[in-house]
Amino acid sequence: MGPQAATARDRHEDVTEERSAPSKRDAILDAARRVFLEAGYGAASMDAIAREAGVSKQTIYAHFGAKDALFGAIMVARADHFLEPLPEAVGDAPDVAAALDGLSRRYLEVLLAPEAVARFRVVMAESGRFPELAEVFYRSGPRRAADRLAAYLAALDAGGVLRVPDPEMAAGQFLGALRGDIFIRYLLGLGEPPTEADIDRTVAHAVGAFLGAHRAR
């Protein structure tokens, strides 16, 4: 093997191909993600995952051992990416209204992405069987978003821009207002996804109400 190959062999010792071909392991993970998120844990069969990945069932068991281990690998691995694009929007905005507006749009964008909704639904349904998974999901997703917003609101209060005596509560309720009815409908699989105009109205109303409620005296 060539000299630069050293950086790429963090998993295998005896690989012969120099280009890291899409490994069966990754194919399995990808297929499992799709099948689990679409069907839920119980209704997803290992046969379906094997078929989707183009491998045999035994190959899956050789890699992951059992169904619940595979499920855990999928759900935890992707939990980090949830709501990751949120923080940048807070610090750079010229004024408060624009900052809240931008943050709200990113939040709804992430929250209403089909994969995020499916993930939420599955984690929720299986929270009894996988409690630690629900915990990780909560902390890396909803909790993190609320903490970031709370920190921003606390800074606004300290700077005298707004009056926010209880930033944690205010952050939680603001994000709750943003979710409003839309998210429930989405989780229940009802009706059409919200249009751009719906988003505009929702964000404008939530931000306006928040600024009205917390304006400095």
Next chain:
Amino acid sequence: MGPQAATARDRHEDVTEERSAPSKRDAILDAARRVFLEAGYGAASMDAIAREAGVSKQTIYAHFGAKDALFGAIMVARADHFLEPLPEAVGDAPDVAAALDGLSRRYLEVLLAPEAVARFRVVMAESGRFPELAEVFYRSGPRRAADRLAAYLAALDAGGVLRVPDPEMAAGQFLGALRGDIFIRYLLGLGEPPTEADIDRTVAHAVGAFLGAHRAR
């Protein structure tokens, strides 16, 4: 049979007992409700329901025909009771703050009842398989609560008490703020249920913010 028996025999023709003993049918419905809500549709077995009800599996099939029919009977039957105690709180209250306060407490009380949370979770998880069930649940639960509140807010706006130009949106976002973080945590099965003090703080904050945002000029 006696003359008064006529009113009670809307289902049976050949009953011999005069007191309506807890029928097997009701025992099945009750057991099915418990098992379905605890385990979810997929993980709930007909064997478990039969055991819990103290009857044989065949008795269940004689009454309901199939698993999905039994599930539908359970979930739809109880959907009416969801949020039923809400409307009274609106009209009688002396002032707006007290009305919103009372309504908020009832809403959270109903929403955080263990059975309501379990129902929400199950309907959500099975919304793909039973779309019409999700629709009925939504309309009789979340939607109804939001509509009632919106009508009240529209009346306040018309009376000049508050300024609420978009009552539907305001109602949805107020209820969303009320759910805030608590409901998500609850759905994910995390941590302790909220204490009385938590409820007090949550309601006070949401009502205070709402009044601040929508006060008449």
Next chain:
DNA sequence: GTCTATAAAAGGATAGAC
């Protein structure tokens, strides 16, 4: 590592007696 074939168990639904 990967495949084909199979074991072992669970669960939805039905047959037939009473």
Next chain:
DNA sequence: GTCTATCCTTTTATAGAC
């Protein structure tokens, strides 16, 4: 209407060849 006993399909998991 109700029970016991059974069928048949699906599904997780494993054995053994290559």
